[in-house]
Amino acid sequence: MTNDPTASERIAGFLTALRPEDIPADVRHRAKIHILDTLGAGIAGASSQEVDISRTALGAVYGTPAPGSGAPLWGTPAELPALGAAFVNGIACHAFELDDSGGCDHSGAVVLPAALAAASLPMAGSRGGATDGGTADGGPHVGGASLLHAVIGGYEVARRVQDALGGYDSVNNAGWHSTGVCGTFGAAVASGVILGLDTEQMVSAIGLAGSFTGGTWSFIGDGAMSKRMHVGRAAEAGLNSALLARSGFTGPRDLFAAPWGSFLRLYGRHKDIDQSRLFETLGEEWQIERASIKPYATCRSTHAAIDVILDLREQPGISAESVRTITVHTSALIADMCGKADVSSLVSAQLSMQFALATALLHGGVGLAEVAEQGRTDPRILELMERIHLVVDPQQQGGSAEPRIEVQTESGTIIVQAVRAKGASTNRLSDDETISKFMGLATTRLPEEAALSVVENVMELESSNDIAPLLRLLAVNSEPALLR
Template identity: 45%
Template sequence: MSESLATDLARKIGQVRFSDFPIATIHKAKLHILDTLGAALAGSTSPETSAVIHGLGLGRDTGDTPVWGTGLMLNSRTASFVNGVSAHAFELDDSGGCDHSGAVVLPTVLAALTDVGAPVDGARFLESILIGYEVGRRVLEASGGYEAHNGLGWHSTGTCGVFGAAAAAGVLLGLDTPQLTSALGLACSYAGGTWAFIQDGSQAKKLHAGRAAEGGLIAAKLARASLTGPAALFDAQCWGGFFSTFARHTGDAGLLVSDFGQNWRLNRCSIKPYATCRGTHSAIDAIGLVLGREELMPEDVAAIEVRMSAFQIGMCGGKSVSSRADAQMSLPYALAARLQYGQVTLAELVETARMHPQIAHWLSFIRTEADPDMSDDAEPVIAVTTGDGRRFVEMVEQPLGSPANPMADEAVIAKFTGLASGVVGLERSDAIRDFVLNLERQPAVHCLSALLRHPSPAIPMSGAKA
């Protein structure tokens, strides 16, 4: 009997050593870790995290794993869930992996530290993170890619991310090939999450990263305890397997393992400069380019036409700003905020900013159109018409934050400091920064978890409306 794809993948993971990762990849991994922690600390004040903590009755210590940005200590599986929700709550976390790999993998790995039972050095920690990014993305690629898989209605952060979480936790927990195969098989039972939230701006999307983190950790822990999972789950002809169920006729299962270790998938991930869906970022950059190059003021703009792929217009072409989630998934709102406020940060997502009368004015100037000839992954094309009749067309192929147009290290660090210091204070945020940027030299990573706790025992509460 031939080896299953899951076993092949598990064996390849087990052969990876920290020295296999290029220095540039390790450096990028540290920036993604820092960025995710900043997004999560800010997200710990979100209405979504507050609802999770209080709705599930998590207001008292029940374990030894910190809930970031709070004084709470919970069991590892619950902490991974809450921290995953926080990391994705404000839509500031990275993209381009499973999609939101950082918000899945990092909460899993930091929670798993309490289950290891021995010190974990920075090199092993980084290796587990990189493997988590690798597996989550490879599952998505084998499913046909982002547009094909998400186009079926699945949210890949939840459906594919859970396998990255299981692999990352498995590496940290020291699972052997049969155990890691089972962990991947068991993770399939936790794969889920759809795009139904896009219809009404609900907050359900924010749960997907947390559920994937929790499910992956549970799968790895159960596999370590000898519970077996289906080894054939990734095989193309497996009835009830992942690809035959979640990616019918859209994928190539062989991509799960082909050229493993040749091009680490974290290298293709983006760090967000804006607090909105990644699909809006090219348009934000494009309007900025037009205004700057043509020396225009926002009040010079009389109309904006946006030509988008059918996939993109379905994902972020709406104009509803009734909730933060709605606005974050709205390209027209991203343009309106850029025109009105000159930036698109968390401050532009609060209710008072969204409901400013001038925002409705700008939205009335913006028209989106689906172009059937554009590929699903094409960036939008914007056409700006001025009051005196001039017309300028722009398309940004590589928006700021993408691998081909990365944010400067200083900008990523400044983003982290701005997000984290408001929750844990500047002194502690600086300590987190210094620790993460020197991760590969850290003899033990457990103390990072302590730095992520809120300095006071009180749980920060958000008064902001979504």
């Protein structure tokens, strides 16, 4: 029997001792950019079928909270109790594949909905009776610095769990959707920071989160909505774990390496597991720095190829009419994940390399209008998709592989090697580009003035004593029209 601290205890000790001012300024800035990006995706996602169905289902269970007593459903006039809001807003953030990646994989859509739902609760902002300040009416009070602490902590743990399992490729090759498996931990610790958990409570929240995890890639066969549910469920379950832990419900202190029921051994392959990835370099390497922002409304694994097609499209003689065939030489994982020429559902289209490249070639981008039913079933797109083929290149590995694109035109063949996708952590969008993306998404539901106020609030979070005004900006008076 060893007295060495467990991985959960190391993580919890780090997070509960961490203070916002201890976090490097550039890391806090990166968190603000990802918060803004996630809010944009979630506000626009309010128009999705998945959100509409979820609201109907959960409304029947929860009822309608008294105005101001629940947590807002972003981009709508509605509220739900905190757990329901975390679930629905999580689904909204991922509904159109515009949320960030490179975390657990989709950390923002899990961490932020859980943290903001936690911030709506009466016990938010307190630890051992202390508060961030308190509101005039005695309600919850969470400062902007606390939100940054929570979000950064959530990204930190979610990515570290994935890495300890061997990384994105290892988890997904086993058939697990990494966001559902790893994201719950990010949501739990982010909620725990907002709720003021002490170290022992945070250990329990992490341990409890392990019993809420799951989600398989079986949706790939028919484009089912369960992919979106994995994200909402992770956000909801993480908040649930933190709430239970705060009230004294205990979770296992050695979740990750327990002799019987080790989380890492259950989800990971023995040769890939590395428990030290959970805690080594805490406070030195910040995982939010590894996350990426998506410029296109499709699976991240299609983005490097989209970049190539958009660049070629600018060359003379390259057009939808002149291209005879496009051959994408890529990894087996990407071919399996994105090689189906299927637009029968929104999920299927967004996971289709053929659709992504046909749309980029024809329209010069892949946004909400293009992935909507009318856009994805355009006969011109369908005809172009028939000219696009995927070939497995054994030299390429994993979901981040940079494919080789071979384009045959009327005048010859062009071969281009893709580079790191635009928006990746090593090829970042500028802040202005991300803000522009946010404005385009947010103004599908918010007045422009309100959207600009969201930008201002988020970019000045450190100086905010209360994020309640930011939460109020996310609500609107009208219901969204569905984007199918």
